[in-house]
Amino acid sequence: MSAGALPGGPFFQYRGEELFVEDVRLADLARGHGTPLFVYSRAAMLSALAAYQRGFAGRKARIFYALKANSSLAILQVFARAGCGFDIVSGGELERVLAAGAKGSDIIFSGVGKTRAEMRRALDAGIHCFNVESEAELEVLSEVAAAMGTRAPVSLRVNPDVNPLTHPYISTGLKGNKFGIAHKEALRAYRRAAALPGLRVTGIDCHIGSQITQVSPYLDALDRVLDLVAAIESEGIALAHIDFGGGLGIVYNSEQPPAADVLWQRLLARLDARGYGDRQLMIEPGRSLVGNAGACVTEVLYLKPGEQKNFCIIDAAMNDLPRPAMYEAFHQIVPLRQGAGKPVTYDVVGPVCESGDWIGRDRKLAVQPGELLAVLSAGAYCMSMASNYNTRGRPAEVLVDGAQAHVIREREDAGDQMRKEKLLP
Numbered sequence: 001m002s003a004g005a006l007p008g009g010p011f012f013q014y015r016g017e018e019l020f021v022e023d024v025r026l027a028d029l030a031r032g033h034g035t036p037l038f039v040y041s042r043a044a045m046l047s048a049l050a051a052y053q054r055g056f057a058g059r060k061a062r063i064f065y066a067l068k069a070n071s072s073l074a075i076l077q078v079f080a081r082a083g084c085g086f087d088i089v090s091g092g093e094l095e096r097v098l099a100a101g102a103k104g105s106d107i108i109f110s111g112v113g114k115t116r117a118e119m120r121r122a123l124d125a126g127i128h129c130f131n132v133e134s135e136a137e138l139e140v141l142s143e144v145a146a147a148m149g150t151r152a153p154v155s156l157r158v159n160p161d162v163n164p165l166t167h168p169y170i171s172t173g174l175k176g177n178k179f180g181i182a183h184k185e186a187l188r189a190y191r192r193a194a195a196l197p198g199l200r201v202t203g204i205d206c207h208i209g210s211q212i213t214q215v216s217p218y219l220d221a222l223d224r225v226l227d228l229v230a231a232i233e234s235e236g237i238a239l240a241h242i243d244f245g246g247g248l249g250i251v252y253n254s255e256q257p258p259a260a261d262v263l264w265q266r267l268l269a270r271l272d273a274r275g276y277g278d279r280q281l282m283i284e285p286g287r288s289l290v291g292n293a294g295a296c297v298t299e300v301l302y303l304k305p306g307e308q309k310n311f312c313i314i315d316a317a318m319n320d321l322p323r324p325a326m327y328e329a330f331h332q333i334v335p336l337r338q339g340a341g342k343p344v345t346y347d348v349v350g351p352v353c354e355s356g357d358w359i360g361r362d363r364k365l366a367v368q369p370g371e372l373l374a375v376l377s378a379g380a381y382c383m384s385m386a387s388n389y390n391t392r393g394r395p396a397e398v399l400v401d402g403a404q405a406h407v408i409r410e411r412e413d414a415g416d417q418m419r420k421e422k423l424l425p
């Protein structure tokens with residue numbers, strides 16, 4: 001990111017004093033659709049995807065977008081049309097990707113707690129692969145598939161026990177995490193998988209965490225996984241693919257994650273050196289494809305000066321943007337119109353009745369009530385994690401493509417929220 005550029009630039013940038021997303025003025029979208037409003041840049045998503053595609057040029061590799069990062073249908077369509085497959089973690093996500101036009105063979109299914117019903121539905125849809133996370137799951141999946149007269153394609157998610165050097169809540173590849181099959185038990189689990197009647201072993205996978213900004217944890221995990229590949233194949237169990245999961249970080253503030261093509265240059269060099277460079281590769285990126293492609297536009301409701309803190313109360317809250325409350329995450333907050341006023345330091349907070357409902361702490365802003373702000377890097381793990389706490393409707397979403405803006409989700413109202421509820425007789 002060059003000095004003065006915003007995360008999400010050049011797709012989010014000031015023209016004169018006003019913030020634009022591609023060729024659309026964000027303030028116009030706020031006026032037309034209300035706030036809080038999620039706005040995405042299609043070009044930013046495709047540009048993030050292109051970095052991976054460059055990295056994999058000339059290789060056998062497939063990108064499965066991890067839609068937990070943002071599962072809005074139109075966003076899935078963008079990635080489906082660009083040739084991506086999808087990494088799902090629930091039956092609900094399966095229905096979403098199918099509704100967005102993906103085929104079963106474009107889908108892999110991760111997660112530690114798949115139900116039998118989810119397994120059956122995924123087998124019916126003919127998914128590409130189940131990423132199995134425990135020996136107990138192997139047994140159940142085999143039983144379900146055998147009862148359906150089929151064999152489930154499986155890859156075992158191994159836990160390489162490397163430190164991804166990220167926030168503890170989003171580390172997944174350490175011994176103490178609930179994810180994956182322990183490295184030292186993996187060989188035994190593969191033997192079992194190969195012996196079960198309802199399974200067909202197709203690959204191996206790992207995912208060590210999220211918002212990873214360094215290359216070294218990936219290289220360590222790669223080495224650990226390749227050691228296992230060698231051990232498993234020496235027993236006559238062939239692994240058609242190797243899946244390295246997702247996890248690449250983005251810029252929220254001053255992070256400097258490697259670009260996807262740079263990361264993959266390093267990993268492919270290691271794969272080549274170890275003789276696995278022509279293997280079918282798969283990855284499951286989420287955040288790095290959408291995170292910097294989205295912003296949440298919000299209106300300043302009140303300024304509330306205090307003895308210890310000044311508060312800037314906005315109309316977006318922890319139910320719309322849960323990451324600060326959950327992980328003390330940082331998102332840049334910028335005005336839609338750069339003003340000349342004198343900046344004041346505020347805690348930027350939402351209307352939800354919780355002290356944890358803050359979006360940014362100690363931010364210098366020159367704003368007045370009625371003015372609009374953008375919370376940046378909000379394309380990943382915001383809308384998909386949004387809730388209805390305090391009976392707040394989830395925001396509308398707009399996808400911008402050049403000078404065009406498409407509403408891809410209408411704002412939820414109280415009626416939408418109460419639709420499935422019943423009064424007592």
Ligand code: LLP
Binds near residue numbers: 087210
């Ligand atoms: N594959 C698996 C098996 C995963 O568990 C995840 C994310 C991904 C792929 C995609 O990882 P990504 O490329 O997005 O880092 N809500 C948290 C992040 C949770 C990530 C969970 N797993 C946050 O807002 O920071």
